[in-house]
Amino acid sequence: MRRSWWKILSVVLLVYTVVGGFLIPVPRLAIVNETIRALYFHVPMWFGMVFMFMASTYFAIQYLRKPNNLLDIYSNAFATIGIVLGMLGIVTGMIWANYTWGSPWHGDPKQNGAAIALLVYFAYFILRGSVTNQEQRARLSAAYNVFAFAAMIPLIFIIPRMQDSMHPGNGGNPGFNTYDLDSKMRLVFYPAVIGWSLLGTWIATLLIRIELVKEKIEAIEDENAK
């Protein structure tokens, strides 16, 4: 119980996000209208994705410094969850765009950058799938992971900011400040970011445990085969 406080916190925060996100009044704005509530669900996905990829890259660097199978499993699990959050971010963004921009895929620089960033990490899984030697796979994918993270930074943080975009918060404006007149939205937004990121971490730990159990089963089967 004491060790799982952050899991409880995650559930509490997410319940608060869903309830508060749908019920607490939001600023009335033309075109955006009620879709501004996407802020509580769409934006935290990207925050979560970046945090997960950061964790994945961190473990990849640790692996390169000191090879250890456990670190590889960690890195892979966080990358998996990161890409799931990224896909959810794209989908929620498309739903939002459908109502405000008129079509799900609008060729906005931010959309394109995000899609390419996801492609980079899909390539990571293809790389993992195509190497059979386990030690080789861990080292190559760790190297590519670090490289991919470095390549992703310009794609989602720099290039979209250099072009005209219809995405809220673009043109140098930090996030939703322009819309958020009385700072009320922050009361839900920040808990949402923390909640979704914790949930992502939780799922990652579950993935890691499944992977470890699988390895144990394999080891036992090998033992029995002898």
Added chain:
Amino acid sequence: MAPILALLIKESRLEIRRKSVISGLALYLFSTVFIYYITFNLRQNLITPLVWSALFWVTILFSSINTIAKSFIGEKRGLDIYFYSLVSPDVIILAKLLYNFFLCVLLALTGFGLFVLFIANPVGDHLIFLATIILVCWGFSASLTLLSGIAAKANNSNVLMTVLSFPVVISVLLLAIKVTKNCIDNLDRSVSYDELITLLAINCLVTAVSYLLFPYIWRS
């Protein structure tokens, strides 16, 4: 510095000796441009400046991937162990980077010549365009060399090389296409500086990461 030079000279000597590779590349470029020429000749005025720049960069991208892919994939088994015993991995990656950079620039300039000859030369500001070519070739060689090393260690190399490299070089390519458009529209030079500086920054980042990571993939 001396071992880097020695490796560079060795690479270029090998390239010149195996004439089939370099002439194969030249033919690849030529055929591509010629196919564009024949296809777009069917209707007049189809190649707008924007189409020109897209075609140009896609051609350069594909031929660079083909060229750089073989910088590790083509090497004989055991040769890397021999190198490993001679020089440190830093030297190898630097030599490969430099060599691929020169090859890429050569490729891009040849490609540009062919485009001018067969299609058109819409570029107004040649100096900025040249700077873009140099920066893009640097970016390509920095990212593709490392990926070619990774792909060579994994088994189904050629497919993997393409899959790994596309997403990574897209950010370089996007900026290049934008600057090329500025060059074609003859905009003031100061408009392109932002993009060029970003390109330079991305290149530095990618080069540093490649340099740091290469020893790890080389070790096996």
